[in-house]
Amino acid sequence: MKIPMLLATADEMRKIGITPVPEGKRVSAALQLLDQYRSFARQLSVMLESCTGCGACAQACHSYRGTDDHHNIPAARAGLMRRVYKRHFTWLGKALGIVGGAPQLDAQTLESWIDYFYQCTVCRRCATFCPLGIDTGEIVLAGRNILSQLGIAPSFMVTIARNELGAGNNTGIPQPAVLDSCAFLEQELRxxxxxxxxxxxxxxxxxxLYLPSSSELFSNVETLMGAAKLFHALGVNWTISTTMLEAANxxxxxxxELMKEFNQRMRDTAARVGATTVVVGECGHGWRVARMCSEGANGPLPFNLVNVLDFMAERLSDLALRKLPLRATLHDSCNHARGTGLVDAPRRIMSACVEEFVEMSPNREKNFCCGGGSGLLMEEMLEIRMKLGKMxxxxxxRLLPLDYVAVACASCKAQLPLVLGHYGMEEVRSGGVIDLMGKALQLNRL
Known part of the structure; x- marks a missing residue:
């Protein structure tokens, strides 16, 4: 399936420090980059060589079940790279060449990488059901990295990365606007x-140091207000920072390389404000990067790193919470549940904050993706995103009637209301876990 995604221009790529490879040299450059990547990340070779084609990943994948496109079967999607790898980097492929049925890398193959590596939300559910544990999401990220080094990347994502490196947040909010927004929210709290x-x-x-999603300043304000109420109730000496107002990376x-650069900003910002603890807010991939990639990217962390859900769940006994009259469920963010094993804390919070907490089926690490992860929130991809959100x-x-879907990820917060509307469930509200906790907090009883 051809996707309508808008690619960044050469000038846009240069603004994030990437010089595009001329079109006629892309194939040879891609092979060199794949060779470098497999040396850097040896697990890539293991995953590309291990797949037996058993098909266990097919029904596990929301992309395939939503689009009914064969190439969105995780094994088939990975096969777009696997065939190139076997042809150029295994002794059998080199010996048999095209006679053995393994085609050489060409411009058409690179086009297929763009189409299908950006229909995968890197949710990693396939790895949960693969009998060999093959993580197709990692293969997809390798392909995206290679494409970006060629100068090929979505304009939407490139713009966000440029904003992160420049203003310190996804939307490029300057310091005066941050101060105005926080003053407005303080008045709302008053x-x-x-x-x-x-x-x-x-x-x-x-x-x-609290790292929110920058969306908490304009669209998900109940999350930042909830966090402020909770920190206030707990007597925490905290701050946000205009130099890094973003959990996402x-x-x-x-x-x-862009990931490493922005990750370093977290360290620099914490040192600037003197923080010994960094709390990452409601962002799925942001928490995965901070938790799983920081030390590999830039060395040991000089501060305590914790997710806001774990931070608050450990302090439930210090807070006066009432149960809101809601029938509510929890959407497990892929990067929380499968990426970092963060599943218990949000359930402890939900059980303390709503009268009726019901589980989706399946849930935890087997939950389905919302269809908007891995940066696919671009407007031109909306039709495909709705297909990816089918599951x-x-x-x-299956849980109707339902009042609220709680989710602790900014991308999911942007995607889920559209999925609910698209599939005729406009009456169901969605929002953050910290939103609910803030509403359930009884400040007058502390």
């Missing part, structure tokens, strides 16, 4: 609670 609840910005000598999704829609429909 109107709601009658208390002066601060949202500190760039406060020196802070014990804790889009470089992880298509270019590792999530079916999961939620």
């Amino acid at each position: 109107d709601e609670t009658g208390l002066d609840i601060p949202i500190p910005v760039d406060k020196p000598d802070s014990d804790l 889009y470089g992880f999704l298509f270019n590792l 999530k829609g079916e999961q939620i429909r």
Whole structure:
């Protein structure tokens, strides 16, 4: 299936430090990059050589079940790289060549990489069901990295990466706008609670640096307000920072060098405000990068790193929470559940904050992706995104009547309302786990 994704121009790529490879040299450059990647990440070779084609991943994949496209079967998608690898980097492929049925890498193959590596949300559900544990998501990320080094990447993702490296957040919000937004939210908190609840910005000598999603300043404000109420109730000396107002790290999704650069900013920002603890907010891949990639990217962390869900779940006994009159469920973010094993904390919070907590089926590490992960939130991909969200829609429909779908990931927060509307469930609300916790908090009882 050809995708309508808009690719970045050469000028856009240069703005993030990538010089595009001329079209006539892309094939040879791609082979060199694949060779470098398999040497750098030896597990790539193991995964490319191990697949038996058993088909266990097919029904596990929301992309295949939503699009009914053979190439979206994880094994088939990985095969787009596997055939190239076997032809050029195994002794049998080199000996038999094209006679053995393994085609050489060509421009058409690179086009197929673009189409299918960007219909995968890197949810890694395939790895959960593969009898050999082959992680097609890692193969997809390798392909995206190679494409980006050739100068091929989505304009949407390149723009976000440039904003992260420039302004320190996805949407390029400048410092004055951050200060204005926080002042507005502080007034909202005052109107709601009658208390002066601060949202500190760039406060020196802070014990804790909170990394929200920048969307919490304009579309997911209930999450930042909820976090502010909870930190206030716990007496935490905290701050956000205008130099890094973003849990997300889009470089992880298509270019590792950009990922490393933005990851370093987390360290620099924590040192600037004096924080000994960094709390990563509601962002799935942002938490995965911080938790799983930081030391490999830039060395040992000089601070305690914790997810906001774990941080709050450990302090439930210190908070006065009432149960909201809601029938609610939890959508497990792929990067939380399968990427870092973060499944218990949100359930402890939900059970403390709503009258009726019901589980999706399947759930935890076997939950289906919402269809909007790995940076695929571009408008031109909306039709495909709705197909990728089909399985999530079916999961939620089985729980009706339902009041609320809680999710601790900014990408999922952007995708789920559209999925709910597309599949005729507009009456079901969705939002953050910390949103609910903030609404359930009884400040007057502390």
